[in-house]
Each structure stands twice: as structure tokens, then as C-alpha cells.
Amino acid sequence: YLLLCGHYFREQRFADGVRTCSAAEAMKKDSAGTILSLQRLLATVGPARWSRPDVVMLLRDGAWTTVRRGDVTVAALVDTGAELGLISESLATSLNARILEQRFELGTTTTPVAGRVAVIDELQVGNAKLTNLSMLLLSDEQLAYSGLKLVIPIQAIVANRRLAYLDHGKKLVLGDAAPPLGEHRTPLYWDEAGIGFGVDFAEGRRGVHFDTGSNRTWLFPAAASALSKAEKATRTPHKRRIGGVGGERVENAS
Numbered sequence: 001y002l003l004l005c006g007h008y009f010r011e012q013r014f015a016d017g018v019r020t021c022s023a024a025e026a027m028k029k030d031s032a033g034t035i036l037s038l039q040r041l042l043a044t045v046g047p048a049r050w051s052r053p054d055v056v057m058l059l060r061d062g063a064w065t066t067v068r069r070g071d072v073t074v075a076a077l078v079d080t081g082a083e084l085g086l087i088s089e090s091l092a093t094s095l096n097a098r099i100l101e102q103r104f105e106l107g108t109t110t111t112p113v114a115g116r117v118a119v120i121d122e123l124q125v126g127n128a129k130l131t132n133l134s135m136l137l138l139s140d141e142q143l144a145y146s147g148l149k150l151v152i153p154i155q156a157i158v159a160n161r162r163l164a165y166l167d168h169g170k171k172l173v174l175g176d177a178a179p180p181l182g183e184h185r186t187p188l189y190w191d192e193a194g195i196g197f198g199v200d201f202a203e204g205r206r207g208v209h210f211d212t213g214s215n216r217t218w219l220f221p222a223a224a225s226a227l228s229k230a231e232k233a234t235r236t237p238h239k240r241r242i243g244g245v246g247g248e249r250v251e252n253a254s
Contacts, residue, residue, distance in 0.1 A: 003192060005032050005039075009083065010194060012047035012155050014039045034104055038084070038117075041102055045119055048133045048156045055160060055174035057126030062169035063212040067150065068124040069095045074150055076125075078172060080195050081211030082153040085135035091149045092118045092137055099137060113138060130156055151213070154194050163188070202228030 001024035008017035021036035057065045059078065067076045072094045087097065097118040105114040118137040123130045133156060143149065157163060160175030164185070173179075181187055186197050188210065195210045203226045224232065235254040 001027065002032060005035060006083075006192070007190065009035060009039060010154050010158065010190075012042075012159065014043035014047070018043060037102070038104060041100065041117060042134055045100075045117075045134055046132055048159055049131050050156075050160055050174065051129035051131065052127070053160060053175045054177035055126055055128040056177050057172050059165075059170055059172055062165070065125065065152075065172070067130075067152075069120070069122065076150040076152050077148055077213060078152045078157065079211070079213035080154050080157060081193070081209070081213045082151050083194075085133060085153040085156070086143070086148060086151040087118050087120075087135040087137055088140050088143045088149045089137060090140050092120075095120055095123070097135075097137075104136065113142060115139075115142075125152070158195075201226035202231060 001020050005017055005021040005024055008014070008020060017039035018036065021032040021039055024032040025036055057078070059065055060075075063078055064075050065078055067074060072091075074091060087095075092099065097120045100117045100119065103114060103116050113136070115136045115138045118135050120133045120135070121131060123133055130152075133152070135151070135153070157172075157174070162176075162178040163172065163174050164178040165172055166179075188195050188197050189207075190196070191207060191209055193209050193211075196207045197210055198205050199208050201223075206223065206226050219227075237252065237254045239252065
């Protein structure tokens, strides 16, 4: 039920999400509390949608694009690892976003953050308009560490059902603009956390989570079995700093 709860949230099937999140919550209290509340709220707001079936946007560094509303232009992170978009308070004001009163606390890669939901009715992204985009509203101080002002989440990225990264990550196309999958292209699929694709390791092919919001590749302990003996021998203990909208934390890694 929890897997379906998250899957329906990413697909913006909020009524189905409320049903499966409620079932998970009934079986184990507090297992789906925040996402259940979010799905109930977003069921009243509705899904984000594109104005055309063939979206094309230019990317910088494989993940950043320029968006516009009226006279306001800003760099936005197109984040396949973001369950919900983010926007700063000052930018929400500039873009005339609608602010909903209910507050939520969401987990991040560091510590949970709390905020309200903001909705942008229309945003120009590439050759199309993205409408009804819901995001977590955070203070400028909360986002100062990361330098982010606007994050476009996975819901909007997959709303047109197909996507492809072209020109070595310089372009992201959605829907009808995505070319047929050729023999030299890597297929994407839904994984437990969002989008995944296959990678050939020394010990066989494994699925990996695709997160454009991360600037490092992480191998979790379960991935150790996919490494060769030579690769395992190169591991050295070190401290790793992880930063995000929730601040920074330090953990042991190798």
C-alpha cells in the first residue's frame, strides 16, 4: 500500500493515492500521515498539466532550465528526485502564486522542512506552459544554503507520459517530442523512489534510481554485491557532507 501511495502521488492520481495511503495508515499508524494529508489537499487542487503534448526545454548542466511568468524569469531545477516542487517565498510573490493555508512537514536528504503549499497557475517552460503547479513554499532563509528558488518535481516531468534527454543532456523533451526508443538509448522505468534505469556492473545488471537533483552518484550498502573484487578494494573510509534544503549533515562513507 505504501508503494502504491507514493506511485499514485508521482502520477498525480490523488484520489487513488488517498485510498492507498489510507489503507497503509490503517495497517500501521503514522506510516503515510504526511503524504496522505498532501494527497487530500492536492485532490482539491488538481494535477499539473502541460499546454501541449510535445514539450521541449533546453537544459544547463543537465538539470537547469529557464522559466518565465510575465516579466519574471528565473532558473529552475528540473529534479527527477523531487517528490514535490519547491519555491521560495519571494519568488512565489513575484510569480503571483496562490498560497494554501495548510502546513506540512516533509522529509529531505538532511532534515525535515515545514511549509505551506503554493500553486502557480501558469508558468512558461521551454515551448510550453506548465499549469497548476503545486510546490512546497519555503522561506528565502531556508533555501539560502542550496541556492534554489524553484524546483520542478517529478509529477510535472512525467505528466506527458514520455520523456527523453537529448544532445548529451542539453535538452529534455516530453510527450510526443520524445523519439522512439532506439538500440543505443537507455530505457527509463518507474522504481520505488521515482525513475530508474539499468546499469551494467561487474557482477551483473542492476536498476538504479535516477535523480537529477543530486550532484553525486551514491552506492548504498545493498549495491556492494554488484561490485567486482577490484572495485571493492578501492573503497576507503571518509566523511561525506550532504547538503540540501534541510541544511547539511555529515555521515561516514567509503
